[in-house]
Each structure stands twice: as structure tokens, then as C-alpha cells.
Amino acid sequence: MSLRLNISDVWKSYNGKPVLNACSISFDRNGVYVLTGHNGSGKSTLLRICALIESPDKGEVNYFSGDNIFSKDIGLRRRITLVLPGIGLFNTTVFNNAAYGLKIRGGKNKETERKVNDALKFVGLIHKKNHNALTLSSGETQRLGIARAMVIEPEMLFLDEPTASIDNENTKIVEDIILNMKKEGRSKIIIATHDMPQAERLADCMLLMDEGKIIRG
Ligand SMILES: Nc1ncnc2c1ncn2[C@@H]1O[C@H](COP(=O)(O)OP(=O)(O)O)[C@@H](O)[C@H]1O
Ligand SMILES: [Mg+2]
Structure with missing residues (x-):
């Protein structure tokens, strides 16, 4: 049975400044949801x-x-993941960085290797698996962040500005990765972006955020 998320009447302030204002939304179908809205909308x-x-x-x-x-225990947390732009990488190989999520979950070696190789192929980094991750370009770094998330096969994958500050070529590659995940149809993918044309290319469901709530979706 697939994992669903319901957010209802959520409020959040930082230092007295309201950021989310009675925000409600449900993610209940597999596919890509894209959350758009201007900077600072929450x-x-x-x-x-x-x-x-x-x-x-x-x-x-x-x-x-x-x-x-x-x-909201560890069992649930293992089924969801958030990829941030400019993910922190470790000073070790691309392979070890991608394997991190499985290693801390106590994955078996052969299985880990297969899943990591598959994820690196998926994001087009298999030829760099033995390179030090800190030598990657920003676009490749972002792709490695997605591979690191994919190896744990999350049922709900959140991507925050997945193509912020990467070049056009890498943006196209990241969008293709997302479209391929969507084709596989195994998870819910929720993307925040302020890039409207990108939102239209990727979304099954478009959501517009303004002043801390979803005003259209
Ligand atoms: N941890 C935090 N501490 C203080 N202010 C924050 C924090 N996180 C977000 N904000 C503020 O909340 C507002 C909304 O931010 P954010 O959710 O990042 O919007 P968006 O991603 O749509 O640009 C911004 O004004 C931001 O400065
Ligand atoms: Mg943001």
C-alpha cells in the first residue's frame, strides 16, 4: 500500500515572522508534484x-x-528523504558517497554495490565512481545527491531547487533523471522550484504557493 502524506492547517514562524500560514496539502498519488512560488513564499x-x-x-x-x-519513527523516516541544493559531500569516492544511506542502514555488501551502481548509472556518474566526490562540478554534485537519495528507494522524495545554480546541460540531465523516475512510477516526487518552464516540463500536479499557503493546486 503506498505511502501518502496529509498536511493540515500547518503554521510556522521564525523569530515571530510567519512563514507558513494555515497551509494544507495532500500528496496521495504517485508521480511528480511541483511546488512553485516566488522566493520567500515558504x-x-x-x-x-x-x-x-x-x-x-x-x-x-x-x-x-x-x-x-x-x-514519526525511524521506520517511517527511512521511507522518505529530502535532497537539498549544495548537498554536503564526504571527502571520499563518488561510490562511497552514494552508498552512505545504505551503509548506515546496515545494507549487505553485494546488494549495496548493485544498488549504488544502478543509481550512479541512472544519474550518469558511473564512469566517475572511483573519483573523489569533491572534484565533481556543481551539476555532477547535484546528480550525486539524487543518486544518494535514490539508493534507499524512498517512497517519498523531496527535491528542493534541484537545478539551482547548475548549468543548462546539467539542468537537462537532472530533469531527465526526474522524468525517468516518474516513468518508473514507484514513488511520489515533490519538487520545489521557482523555474516555471521547468515546473511545466516535470509536473503531474502543479501547486502554487504564496505567503505561506498553497493557493492553487
Ligand atoms: N531557519 C530559519 N530561520 C529564520 N528564518 C527562516 C528560516 N527558514 C526560513 N526562514 C524565512 O522564511 C521565509 C520563507 O523561506 P523559505 O521557506 O526558504 O521560502 P522559499 O523556499 O519559498 O524561498 C524567508 O523569509 C526566510 O528568510
Ligand atoms: Mg527555497
């Missing part, structure tokens, strides 16, 4: 709250499968 904050990195001041954030509501 997209990144909403993604952090959806990915359980932060808690709302008020409101409900509930993951479901069928009629079951999940407690």
Missing part, C-alpha cells in the same frame, strides 16, 4: 516540515498507508 520550509526535518508550530503532518497513520 516552499523550502514546507518541504522540511513534510520531510520531518522540522516540526510545525501548529497543525497536523500525517503519513498514511491505507487507513493506518504512522508514528
Whole structure:
């Protein structure tokens, strides 16, 4: 049964400044949701709250499968992940960076190797698997961040500005990666971007955010 997320009447302020204002949204179909809206409208904050990195001041954030509501424990957290722009990489190989999520989950060696190789192929970095990750370009770094998320096969994948500050060629590659994941249809992908043409290229469902709430979706 697939994982669904329901956000209901969520409020969040930082230093007394309201950022999310009675924000509500449901992610219940597999495919790509794209969250657009101008800078400061609250997209990144909403993604952090959806990915359980932060808690709302008020409101409900509930993951479901069928009629079951999940407690926000490690079991649930292992099924979702958030990729931020400019991800932190470790001073080791591309392979080891991509394998990180499986290693900390105690993955078996052969299985880990197969999944990591598959993910590196998927993002077009297999030829660099033995290079030091810190030598990658910013576009390749972003692709490695996506590979690192993919190896754990998240049912819900949040991508915050996945093509911010990368060149056109890498933007096209990242968009193709997302379109290929969408074709596989195994997860829900939720992307925040302020790039409208990109949103139209990727979205099954477009959501517009303004002043801390979804005003169209
Ligand atoms: N951790 C934080 N501390 C203080 N202010 C924050 C924090 N996170 C976000 N903000 C503020 O919240 C507002 C909305 O930010 P954000 O969610 O990043 O919007 P978006 O991603 O749409 O640009 C911004 O004005 C930002 O400065
Ligand atoms: Mg943002």
C-alpha cells in the first residue's frame, strides 16, 4: 500500500515572522508534484516540515498507508528523504558517497554495490565512481545527491531547487533523471522550484504557493 502524506492547517514562524500560514496539502498519488512560488513564499520550509526535518508550530503532518497513520519513527523516516541544493559531500569516492544511506542502514555488501551502481548509472556518474566526490562540478554534485537519495528507494522524495545554480546541460540531465523516475512510477516526487518552464516540463500536479499557503493546486 503506498505511502501518502496529509498536511493540515500547518503554521510556522521564525523569530515571530510567519512563514507558513494555515497551509494544507495532500500528496496521495504517485508521480511528480511541483511546488512553485516566488522566493520567500515558504516552499523550502514546507518541504522540511513534510520531510520531518522540522516540526510545525501548529497543525497536523500525517503519513498514511491505507487507513493506518504512522508514528514519526525511524521506520517511517527511512521511507522518505529530502535532497537539498549544495548537498554536503564526504571527502571520499563518488561510490562511497552514494552508498552512505545504505551503509548506515546496515545494507549487505553485494546488494549495496548493485544498488549504488544502478543509481550512479541512472544519474550518469558511473564512469566517475572511483573519483573523489569533491572534484565533481556543481551539476555532477547535484546528480550525486539524487543518486544518494535514490539508493534507499524512498517512497517519498523531496527535491528542493534541484537545478539551482547548475548549468543548462546539467539542468537537462537532472530533469531527465526526474522524468525517468516518474516513468518508473514507484514513488511520489515533490519538487520545489521557482523555474516555471521547468515546473511545466516535470509536473503531474502543479501547486502554487504564496505567503505561506498553497493557493492553487
Ligand atoms: N531557519 C530559519 N530561520 C529564520 N528564518 C527562516 C528560516 N527558514 C526560513 N526562514 C524565512 O522564511 C521565509 C520563507 O523561506 P523559505 O521557506 O526558504 O521560502 P522559499 O523556499 O519559498 O524561498 C524567508 O523569509 C526566510 O528568510
Ligand atoms: Mg527555497
